[in-house]
Amino acid sequence: MKICVINFSGNVGKSVISQHLLKPRLENSEIIAVESINSDGTNDEKIKGKRYSDIMDKVMEHDNAIIDVGASNVEDFIQQMNKAIGSHEEFDYFIVPTIYKNKQITDTVATIEALSEVGIEKERIRVLFNLIDEDTILRKDFAPIFETTDIASISINAVIQENELFNRLHEIENFSSINNLVIDNTNYRELIQQTNDKSERLIYSRRLGLKRLAVGVERMLDNTFKELFK
Numbered sequence: 001m002k003i004c005v006i007n008f009s010g011n012v013g014k015s016v017i018s019q020h021l022l023k024p025r026l027e028n029s030e031i032i033a034v035e036s037i038n039s040d041g042t043n044d045e046k047i048k049g050k051r052y053s054d055i056m057d058k059v060m061e062h063d064n065a066i067i068d069v070g071a072s073n074v075e076d077f078i079q080q081m082n083k084a085i086g087s088h089e090e091f092d093y094f095i096v097p098t099i100y101k102n103k104q105i106t107d108t109v110a111t112i113e114a115l116s117e118v119g120i121e122k123e124r125i126r127v128l129f130n131l132i133d134e135d136t137i138l139r140k141d142f143a144p145i146f147e148t149t150d151i152a153s154i155s156i157n158a159v160i161q162e163n164e165l166f167n168r169l170h171e172i173e174n175f176s177s178i179n180n181l182v183i184d185n186t187n188y189r190e191l192i193q194q195t196n197d198k199s200e201r202l203i204y205s206r207r208l209g210l211k212r213l214a215v216g217v218e219r220m221l222d223n224t225f226k227e228l229f230k
């Protein structure tokens with residue numbers, strides 16, 4: 001499966017979704033990040049035709065690939081997709097994450113419309129509501145997005161809750177996946193009891209906290225993945 005994660009806006013969770021929702025659930029998948037930085041370290045403002053071909057070559061290298069298009073590249077990316085007729089067909093899905101902020105909601109609608117104009121059908125354009133909390137009323141808070149139901153697939157169950165875990169993963173050295181936290185069998189409670197050192201206790205207590213969060217987040221993401229591709 002080839003999945004493109006895309007939005008004109010930054011900070012909607014494209015990278016988090018690529019890394020923590022999609023990659024662990026697509027066997028042997030690779031994330032291809034389209035950023036403004038070239039492999040030689042120079043900063044190339046525009047994605048020109050050659051660069052688009054290179055990106056598509058990379059997509060073709062894998063059976064399962066996730067392409068994370070950085071916000072500053074989306075316009076060029078869609079332009080090139082328009083030029084290379086039919087190239088959008090390489091992707092099974094276009095995931096458009098969105099969050100409850102005016103700019104991001106406006107940009108999400110624009111992204112959906114741009115994808116639709118390229119010729120991508122409703123079934124392949126999927127909205128993913130991110131950073132959701134108990135107070136969110138999806139149909140009301142994201143009303144402009146629900147007006148695109150004729151050109152995009154929108155499910156009120158394709159949701160990722162706001163969770164502090166995503167911003168705390170840097171606390172762990174050599175962190176590789178949320179699942180690694182889930183399967184960590186270290187008995188932190190015992191370790192805590194065995195020491196009187198306050199700072200050591202704090203380290204164990206934080207690890208235990210992260211593990212507990214991870215169990216819940218993994219469950220949630222399993223469910224999100226299922227709902228997103230229904």
Ligand SMILES: Nc1ncnc2c1ncn2[C@@H]1O[C@H](COP(=O)(O)OP(=O)(O)O)[C@@H](O)[C@H]1O
Nearest residue numbers: 010011012013014015016131161162163166167
């Ligand atoms: N569901 C979530 N809960 C809490 N924080 C989140 C969630 N999704 C994303 N974030 C945080 O929001 C910020 C932006 O996410 P990121 O994936 O970098 O967005 P993008 O790649 O679209 O610019 C990051 O700090 C990330 O950790």
Ligand SMILES: [Mg+2]
Nearest residue numbers: 014015016070
């Ligand atoms: Mg990103």
